[in-house]
Amino acid sequence: MATPPQQLPPVIDMSIIGGASGTAEKKAMLELLGSACREWGLFQVVNHGISPALLDEVKRVSRAFFDLPMEEKLKYANNPVTYEGYGNRTGTVKGSTLDWNDYFYHFIRPASATNGQKNWPHQPEAYRTVISEYGEKVMGLSKALLSIFSEDLGLEKKETLLESLGGDENLGAGYRMNFYPKCPQPELALGLSPHTDPGAMTVLLQDQVSGLQLYKDGVWISVPPLQDALTVLIADHLEILSNGIYESVNHRTIVNSEKERMSIVIFIYPEGNKMIGPLEEVVKKRDCSPLYTEMTFNEYRKIIKTVGLKGKAIVTSRFIMNS
Numbered sequence: 001m002a003t004p005p006q007q008l009p010p011v012i013d014m015s016i017i018g019g020a021s022g023t024a025e026k027k028a029m030l031e032l033l034g035s036a037c038r039e040w041g042l043f044q045v046v047n048h049g050i051s052p053a054l055l056d057e058v059k060r061v062s063r064a065f066f067d068l069p070m071e072e073k074l075k076y077a078n079n080p081v082t083y084e085g086y087g088n089r090t091g092t093v094k095g096s097t098l099d100w101n102d103y104f105y106h107f108i109r110p111a112s113a114t115n116g117q118k119n120w121p122h123q124p125e126a127y128r129t130v131i132s133e134y135g136e137k138v139m140g141l142s143k144a145l146l147s148i149f150s151e152d153l154g155l156e157k158k159e160t161l162l163e164s165l166g167g168d169e170n171l172g173a174g175y176r177m178n179f180y181p182k183c184p185q186p187e188l189a190l191g192l193s194p195h196t197d198p199g200a201m202t203v204l205l206q207d208q209v210s211g212l213q214l215y216k217d218g219v220w221i222s223v224p225p226l227q228d229a230l231t232v233l234i235a236d237h238l239e240i241l242s243n244g245i246y247e248s249v250n251h252r253t254i255v256n257s258e259k260e261r262m263s264i265v266i267f268i269y270p271e272g273n274k275m276i277g278p279l280e281e282v283v284k285k286r287d288c289s290p291l292y293t294e295m296t297f298n299e300y301r302k303i304i305k306t307v308g309l310k311g312k313a314i315v316t317s318r319f320i321m322n323s
């Protein structure tokens with residue numbers, strides 16, 4: 001018996017969503033986006049308004065960092081308190097599987113966290129201008145998505161989600177570039193172990209080598225790289241704010257022996273000290289009880305540190321779920 005073709009996560013065309021209101025085409029696209037958040041926790045976005053030339057530059061300046069000699073890269077060794085800097089998960093022993101991943105992480109927002117971009121790579125020269133410009137564009141896209149999500153969740157004001165995350169001024173963002181070298185025995189390793197992302201959502205730029213997988217209905221499904229598309233992942237704090245109507249996506253990456261792979265990730269975070277829990281409006285409207293405990297994002301990050309990368313373990317843990 002032939003196996004049925006594997007279903008793929010939805011592709012959202014932002015130019016249709018930004019087009020004339022009231023058209024059947026726009027309505028269908030908004031419905032597809034809502035169902036992507038509920039059923040997949042992940043979708044790809046095309047015609048998002050960020051030029052292919054800028055995406056190429058982002059990949060180029062990010063890749064250039066990993067090509068620096070090791071002694072240069074080690075000058076940026078990861079700070080265990082802020083998590084900023086260059087790090088390496090390759091060889092991190094945790095049970096039987098190794099993570100095969102080099103990364104660089106730094107904040108891009110808010111200004112108070114970036115400290116004048118002190119912890120950003122100094123090379124290549126164009127890094128700061130390119131990543132600042134890209135960061136702003138991704139924030140624009142993310143804010144547009146947050147207002148669409150607010151409407152999809154039936155909230156009265158389309159600003160509600162953004163405000164609940166701390167508002168435009170205080171919304172945070174982290175930039176992570178992942179580099180996965182070729183792996184001689186890929187069956188013994190993963191790029192990144194299964195996990196959900198912290199924050200509201202993640203905007204991911206993949207290169208043309210596949211490796212990202214999401215977990216759905218008991219199977220791992222590959223998210224194919226699409227030229228010039230961005231991949232959006234629903235993260236834990238949208239699951240919490242929506243009281244589980246949206247689900248953060250459990251995902252991992254795999255590696256291969258033929259090609260190295262790179263991905264560029266922007267995590268959209270709530271303001272660190274703001275209490276985040278299920279939105280009262282959602283709970284009331286659906287006449288249900290809040291499923292998640294209220295806590296600040298800073299507290300949440302401490303839990304991540306103790307639990308590590310373990311699928312949906314954090315958002316469904318005794319720390320977070322009301323029982």
Ligand SMILES: O=C(O)CCC(=O)C(=O)O
Nearest residue numbers: 176178197212253263265
């Ligand atoms: O490399 C990828 O495609 C995903 C990376 C990821 O999940 C992460 O950095 O949190």
Ligand SMILES: [Fe+2]
Nearest residue numbers: 195196197251
């Ligand atoms: Fe992730």
